[in-house]
Amino acid sequence: MSLQIxxxxxxxxxxxxxxxxxxxxxIEGVLRNFFSSGYxxxxxxxxxxxxIEVPLLGGYGAATTCVEINSPKSQLIVDGGSGIRNLSERIMTGTTGRAKGPFHIFMxxxxxxxxxGLPFFTPHFIPGCEVxxxxxxxELESLIRGIFKQPYFPVPFEALKAKIVFHVLEPRKPYKIDDLTITPYKLDHPDxxxxxxxxxxxxxxxHCVDTEGTRVTREELGEDLPLYQDIDLMYFDAQYTLPELAEKANWGHSAAQVGLDIAIREGIKKVIFAHHDPGARIEQVLELKRQTREYYESRSRAHKNDILWDFAHEGLEITI
Known part of the structure; x- marks a missing residue:
């Protein structure tokens, strides 16, 4: 059995x-490299x-946080950033076999x-669908209802045709969705x-986005430590460089080096870094990647841990 993310x-x-x-x-640079590569x-x-790696050719993407997780029996969507619109379009083609759901969205x-992106998740508007x-x-229900409300969106929540169900979860308590077990743990974020x-x-x-990673030791993490233990893939916030992280304390976002330290200590097998700054161009994310590689090489020599890691791009798919 596996998880597809x-x-x-x-x-x-x-x-x-x-x-x-x-x-x-x-594009000019890509064309120049065609000839310098001997073609x-x-x-x-x-x-x-x-x-060519996808980001070197097409960048890292424009859409905000949305992650799809598929198990053999179920599907879970984490967050409804603008990326959920493209997921919605894929669902509506019928290729997923889940056009009617039920759909499960963790916020x-x-x-x-x-x-x-939530108002653009088409299943909301289809009779017979369950979301x-x-x-x-x-405040889960009131917050979602508030999104489908003028002047923010022209279609009121009451006009949605799907059956909408709300589940308030207990912190750090496992919850079953078919063959998935989900457990929420607190991150380091102002809200x-x-x-x-x-x-x-x-x-x-x-899933560790958005977090500043102000708690890093096992003692500091305390009852939230299990979020980082026995993990095959960690998705970690890496919006900033280490100097920027110091300048933007309490902004709720972290640096790749923080995530690497946790991954090395806890034996996490693979880490994907994301939540790229809205002002970050391709070259800037590549520079973050270079700094991360330099840090990882120095740390891995000391701890002899072999961890796979990379920076996420829109459309990236991983099976664990």
Whole structure:
């Protein structure tokens, strides 16, 4: 058995893409590299492109946080950032076999970048569909209802055709959704934000966005430590460099080095970093990646731990 995870939105704070002039320079660089890589004939273009990592060619994406987790029997969506619109379109093609649901959406918190896509999740408007919302926040229902309300959105909640069900979860208490077990743990964020441990068939995914990572030792993490233990894949907030993290204390976002320290200590097998700053261009995320690699190499030599890690791009799919 396995878990399949797809990242539909990996941007933080605000949907954001490079402006046209930036793409112009980027495409020029890609074209120049075609020739410097030894290619000459147009028939070689496909081979050249297939050898380039997706972010180096198409960037990291513009959509905000939305993660899809599939087990053999169920599907869970974490957060409704702008990335959920593309997921919705995929669902409505019928290729997933789940056009009528039920759909399960866990909300970590309710900042704009995590809810902006919810009104564009088409199953809300289809008779016979079921949409289940989960959160630790007791205001879950009122907060979701408030999104479907003028002047923010023209269709009121009462006009939705689907059956909408709300589930307020207890902190740190496991909850079953078919063959999935989900357990919310508190993250380090100015407004209450809850990460999620998702388990099925002996595999475990830890969703740790948005978090500043101010608690790092086992003692500091206390009852939230299990979020980072026995994990196959951790999704961790890495919006800032280490110097930026110091400058932006209490903003609720972290740096890759913080996540690596936790992963090395707890033996996490793979880490994917995300919540890219809305102002971060391709080159800036690549620089974060370079700094992370430098840090990882110095730490792994000391601890002899082999951890796979990378920075997420929109559309990335991982099976654990």
């Amino acid at each position: 797809k990242f539909w939105g990996v941007r933080g704070s605000l949907p954001s893409a490079p402006p046209p002039i930036d793409w112009t320079y980027h 000459r004939d147009p028939s070689q273009i496909s081979k050249y492109i297939q050898g 970590t918190h309710f900042h704009w970048d995590h809810v902006i 289940h919302y989960y959160a630790v926040q007791p 209450p934000c809850w990460g999620l441990k998702v388990e099925s068939g002996g595999k475990a995914y830890a």
